[in-house]
Amino acid sequence: MTAPLLSATALTRTYAAGEERVVGVRDAALSLERGELAVLAGPSGSGKTTLLNLLGLLDRPDSGRLELLGEDVSTLDDRGRARLRREKLGFVFQSHQLVPVLSAEENVALALWIRGLPDGECRSRARAALAAVGLAGLEGRRPDAMSGGQRQRVAVARAIVGEPSLVLADEPTASLDSETAARLLDLFDALHAEKGIAFLFSSHDPRIVERVPRRVRLVDGRIASDERTGGGAA
Numbered sequence: 001m002t003a004p005l006l007s008a009t010a011l012t013r014t015y016a017a018g019e020e021r022v023v024g025v026r027d028a029a030l031s032l033e034r035g036e037l038a039v040l041a042g043p044s045g046s047g048k049t050t051l052l053n054l055l056g057l058l059d060r061p062d063s064g065r066l067e068l069l070g071e072d073v074s075t076l077d078d079r080g081r082a083r084l085r086r087e088k089l090g091f092v093f094q095s096h097q098l099v100p101v102l103s104a105e106e107n108v109a110l111a112l113w114i115r116g117l118p119d120g121e122c123r124s125r126a127r128a129a130l131a132a133v134g135l136a137g138l139e140g141r142r143p144d145a146m147s148g149g150q151r152q153r154v155a156v157a158r159a160i161v162g163e164p165s166l167v168l169a170d171e172p173t174a175s176l177d178s179e180t181a182a183r184l185l186d187l188f189d190a191l192h193a194e195k196g197i198a199f200l201f202s203s204h205d206p207r208i209v210e211r212v213p214r215r216v217r218l219v220d221g222r223i224a225s226d227e228r229t230g231g232g233a234a
């Protein structure tokens with residue numbers, strides 16, 4: 001039997017706030033299959049970013065267990081976690097965090113340069129990833145000479161260029177108008193269908209959330225519901 005892409009049980013993360021502890025997420029259990037497309041939904045402060053950061057190995061839980069592709073992540077040291085992040089995960093941040101002095105191609109190639117791959121291979125894969133997100137012809141542009149939607153697609157190209165198993169995206173459509181946001185979701189759908197990449201993103205925009213086949217809703221740091229379109233609640 002193949003292990004699921006991701007399996008989390010009883011994940012809890014609290015933050016210090018003066019004398020108190022504030023709950024980020026409490027007792028979260030979540031499993032993702034390979035190639036799944038799911039969204040974390042819920043109001044501001046409900047724990048979406050906290051949970052994404054835990055699942056993306058950007059943060060550690062206070063307690064709980066997380067397995068990625070069958071590997072128990074809690075037993076790994078920082079280097080092991082960084083290796084898994086580099087090789088299996090891709091990230092799209094809300095502020096897309098592109099390097100302003102690099103071209104689109106170089107911003108995407110960067111994700112491979114840090115793995116120590118040869119420059120020529122990094123660049124040709126970067127060009128292919130840009131073509132996959134519909135940006136062929138803009139390889140030489142710098143981020144400040146692109147629209148918000150184009151920059152967001154460069155960020156998606158950077159997230160997929162390393163052929164990750166899972167891309168995590170925190171509010172990837174937040175700074176986009178609804179038409180551009182819908183096109184970005186079309187792109188996620190296409191990459192999911194063509195390359196089998198799983199996507200987990202967070203959003204509180206109902207127009208976006210309703211489109212995604214699986215919706216995990218957070219309320220006050222807890223997973224309140226987990227529904228699949230067509231299949232009913234899980």
Ligand SMILES: Nc1ncnc2c1ncn2[C@@H]1O[C@H](COP(=O)(O)OP(=O)(O)OP(=O)(O)O)[C@@H](O)[C@H]1O
Nearest residue numbers: 015016022023024043044045046047048049050051
């Ligand atoms: N670094 C931090 N220090 C203290 N409390 C934090 C920190 N980060 C998050 N929190 C708290 O944890 C809870 C969950 O926050 P989180 O950022 O995960 O919510 P969110 O669902 O992503 O919200 P938003 O939709 O506004 O991005 C909130 O009560 C928040 O105030």
Ligand SMILES: [Mg+2]
Nearest residue numbers: 048049050170
């Ligand atoms: Mg957030």
